Amino acid sequence: MTKQTYEAVYARWQADPELFWAQAAQDVHWIKSWDKVLDDSRAPLYQWFAGAEVNSCYNALDVHVENGRAQQLALIYDSPVSDTYQNFTYQELRDKVATLAGVLANMGVAKGDRVIIYMPMVPEATMAMLACARIGAIHSVVFGGFAANELATRINDARPKVVLSASCGIEPARLVAYKPLLDQAIELAEFKPEKCLILQRPQLEASMVPGRDLDWHQAAAQAEAMDCVPVAATDPLYILYTSGTTGVPKGVVRDNGGHLVALKWSMKNIYNVEPGEVYWAASDVGWVVGHSYIVYGPLFHGCTTVMFEGKPVGTPDPGAFWRVIADYGVNTLFTAPTAIRAIKRDDPRGLYKQNYDLSCLNALFLAGERCDPDTLQWAGDLLGVPVVDHWWQTESGWPMVSNPLGIEPLPVKPGSASKEVPGYDVRVINVDNEEAAPDEIGDIVVKLPLPPGALPTLWQNDIGFRRSYLETYEGYYLTADAGYKDEDGYIFIMSRTDDIINVAGHRLSTGGIEGVISAHPDVAECAVIGVNDELKGALPLGLIVLKAGVTRDHEQIVREVIQMVREEIGPVAAFKKATVVQRLPKTRSGKVLRGTMKRIADRQEWRMPATIDDPVIFEEITDSLAEVGYGPEAVE
Ligand code: COA
Numbered sequence: 001m002t003k004q005t006y007e008a009v010y011a012r013w014q015a016d017p018e019l020f021w022a023q024a025a026q027d028v029h030w031i032k033s034w035d036k037v038l039d040d041s042r043a044p045l046y047q048w049f050a051g052a053e054v055n056s057c058y059n060a061l062d063v064h065v066e067n068g069r070a071q072q073l074a075l076i077y078d079s080p081v082s083d084t085y086q087n088f089t090y091q092e093l094r095d096k097v098a099t100l101a102g103v104l105a106n107m108g109v110a111k112g113d114r115v116i117i118y119m120p121m122v123p124e125a126t127m128a129m130l131a132c133a134r135i136g137a138i139h140s141v142v143f144g145g146f147a148a149n150e151l152a153t154r155i156n157d158a159r160p161k162v163v164l165s166a167s168c169g170i171e172p173a174r175l176v177a178y179k180p181l182l183d184q185a186i187e188l189a190e191f192k193p194e195k196c197l198i199l200q201r202p203q204l205e206a207s208m209v210p211g212r213d214l215d216w217h218q219a220a221a222q223a224e225a226m227d228c229v230p231v232a233a234t235d236p237l238y239i240l241y242t243s244g245t246t247g248v249p250k251g252v253v254r255d256n257g258g259h260l261v262a263l264k265w266s267m268k269n270i271y272n273v274e275p276g277e278v279y280w281a282a283s284d285v286g287w288v289v290g291h292s293y294i295v296y297g298p299l300f301h302g303c304t305t306v307m308f309e310g311k312p313v314g315t316p317d318p319g320a321f322w323r324v325i326a327d328y329g330v331n332t333l334f335t336a337p338t339a340i341r342a343i344k345r346d347d348p349r350g351l352y353k354q355n356y357d358l359s360c361l362n363a364l365f366l367a368g369e370r371c372d373p374d375t376l377q378w379a380g381d382l383l384g385v386p387v388v389d390h391w392w393q394t395e396s397g398w399p400m401v402s403n404p405l406g407i408e409p410l411p412v413k414p415g416s417a418s419k420e421v422p423g424y425d426v427r428v429i430n431v432d433n434e435e436a437a438p439d440e441i442g443d444i445v446v447k448l449p450l451p452p453g454a455l456p457t458l459w460q461n462d463i464g465f466r467r468s469y470l471e472t473y474e475g476y477y478l479t480a481d482a483g484y485k486d487e488d489g490y491i492f493i494m495s496r497t498d499d500i501i502n503v504a505g506h507r508l509s510t511g512g513i514e515g516v517i518s519a520h521p522d523v524a525e526c527a528v529i530g531v532n533d534e535l536k537g538a539l540p541l542g543l544i545v546l547k548a549g550v551t552r553d554h555e556q557i558v559r560e561v562i563q564m565v566r567e568e569i570g571p572v573a574a575f576k577k578a579t580v581v582q583r584l585p586k587t588r589s590g591k592v593l594r595g596t597m598k599r600i601a602d603r604q605e606w607r608m609p610a611t612i613d614d615p616v617i618f619e620e621i622t623d624s625l626a627e628v629g630y631g632p633e634a635v636e
């Protein structure tokens with residue numbers, strides 16, 4: 001067979017996208033074939049594989065049990081924080097999931113019902129997602145680092161019949177009691193789920209609400225295994241909430257059929273992984289990376305996936321990732337650049353790596369935030385394998401721009417996520433609303449229709465979907481990232497165009513944080529900016545204007561707003577610094593100049609905006625930033 005090139009595969013997709021995806025779909029087990037590969041009858045809303053029936057859990061588990069992988073490991077659970085290590089073969093995982101599906105059915109969950117999963121990184125979280133898929137229920141996983149209020153918002157929007165949770169999560173320095181957060185969220189929410197299924201972990205026992213809460217293991221002991229239920233390819237598999245500009249999270253919908261085809265295709269063509277290999281995404285099931293590449297992608301492809309409940313450093317040392325790779329023969333590792341920066345910070349010479357045999361590792365993939373060339377270089381030098389920076393979002397569900405290792409490794413340009421993946425026609429639009437010239441920065445957009453696997457809409461909100469993503473440029477999906485393409489077609493992602501910041505690879509809305517701070521009784525107004533951080537990429541910093549006449553201690557007020565953000569949004573916001581300022585710099589029309597404040601804080605060049613009447617304000621801001629360690633005057 002002649003070796004395929006990236007150019008040839010991309011051209012083949014461009015020539016006939018429907019044929020391309022219909023061919024990729026041959027790798028999937030369908031219960032009923034499609035009537036139409038692409039249904040464009042409601043354009044600009046599109047659906048893939050209309051008329052087809054499928055089951056995502058069947059494709060993740062049963063198909064492999066039936067085709068020779070029953071005794072192969074499907075899932076490895078490695079938890080240094082609880083000192084627990086467990087393996088599940090495909091058959092074992094299928095049986096556990098089938099029983100859990102029976103538990104859900106006993107709790108009254110049926111096809112189309114929503115189930116919220118609020119769990120730490122334990123195997124039961126993966127089982128919960130697959131059990132929902134098995135019976136056609138729609139799961140919505142909420143990351144454990146979010147507080148009760150965020151969980152309540154999601155409960156109100158998804159209206160779940162039941163919630164699956166655990167007694168606690170384990171962070172290196174503390175136990176996180178999930179159950180009280182869940183109880184509080186249900187209290188806060190207008191919509192009340194009927195039942196909760198609680199996994200009691202030995203580290204911390206949760207108290208149960210009689211009549212509402214069921215014990216996971218007791219319920220499983222009484223349940224019968226359930227078979228896979230056929231669902232429409234276009235039915236939602238899950239909803240995953242992600243930060244939006246308004247501070248109100250957006251419910252990104254993923255369908256069954258398109259998702260299955262796209263993820264399976266990506267495993268071979270992007271990640272260059274073969275069935276039977278070990279694939280480890282060191283992320284969390286609460287994020288899209290966890291959905292696509294801890295749970296669904298590797299299992300659709302017949303790989304062994306790893307769930308790691310720990311951190312890159314401190315559990316117990318910066319060799320944790322290397323230990324896991326060596327212990328399980330990991331072939332492909334996926335993580336966020338911040339994890340590599342954390343390892344580099346604690347072990348700059350990479351000495352811990354010497355304790356392990358990493359000859360099994362073929363490649364390291366990085367995403368979630370911009371990867372600085374230094375981190376890319378350091379990881380490449382240390383590991384001696386290709387390090388691939390690739391770009392995607394919760395909305396796309398799988399990579400939009402990547403070096404497609406399984407098609408053809410392309411030359412690397414540090415700072416670029418490489419080229420657009422077949423399925424994605426990525427363009428850059430400049431300030432004049434025209435397609436940008438090479439190297440000219442602009443809005444990054446994707447020509448419609450988006451490929452299979454990308455979001456078809458927002459949960460019960462077609463209007464919001466159109467408004468957020470489709471209306472800025474007709475015929476294009478707005479990614480809300482800015483960047484440029486160079487002459488060779490390499491894409492460089494530079495920044496967000498909205499108020500989203502990436503903190504340790506976690507996506508947060510500064511507007512959402514501002515909303516919480518503004519509710520403090522002493523606060524007149526505030527601005528939150530994402531300042532550069534060597535470890536986490538960005539950190540939120542609050543600038544607070546107090547109401548006239550407030551004489552209370554400023555430090556006390558700052559402590560209170562920090563606590564409020566922790567309680568309302570969650571520790572994941574990493575909001576630890578704020579300062580009181582006299583006033584905020586604004587344009588004449590009243591727009592707060594967050595960008596200029598960020599440049600000052602980051603010690604970058606900045607220009608006095610022409611729309612400012614009183615330039616002294618920037619001197620005040622510079623002084624205030626210095627007090628919290630930012631800007632040119634900062635006390636080091
Ligand atoms: N449940 C409850 N709390 C959680 C949590 C969870 N699942 N995950 C994180 N938190 C808490 C942490 O305990 C921490 O709280 P603290 O303020 O009391 O210390 C806070 O949220 C911030 O957590 P984190 O971002 O993990 O920061 P950290 O300082 O503990 O660790 C890194 C820094 C770089 C090691 C860590 O961010 C990391 O491993 N990042 C990998 C990136 C990643 O997985 N990205 C996902 C997208 S690919």
Ligand code: AMP
Pocket residue numbers: 242288366367368369370371389390391392393394395417479480481493494495496502505506507
């Ligand atoms: P999330 O939806 O949480 O996965 O966050 C998606 C956002 O993270 C993107 O819109 C980008 O802003 C950023 N991002 C993800 N991967 C990359 C990357 N490789 N380079 C630059 N930014 C990235």
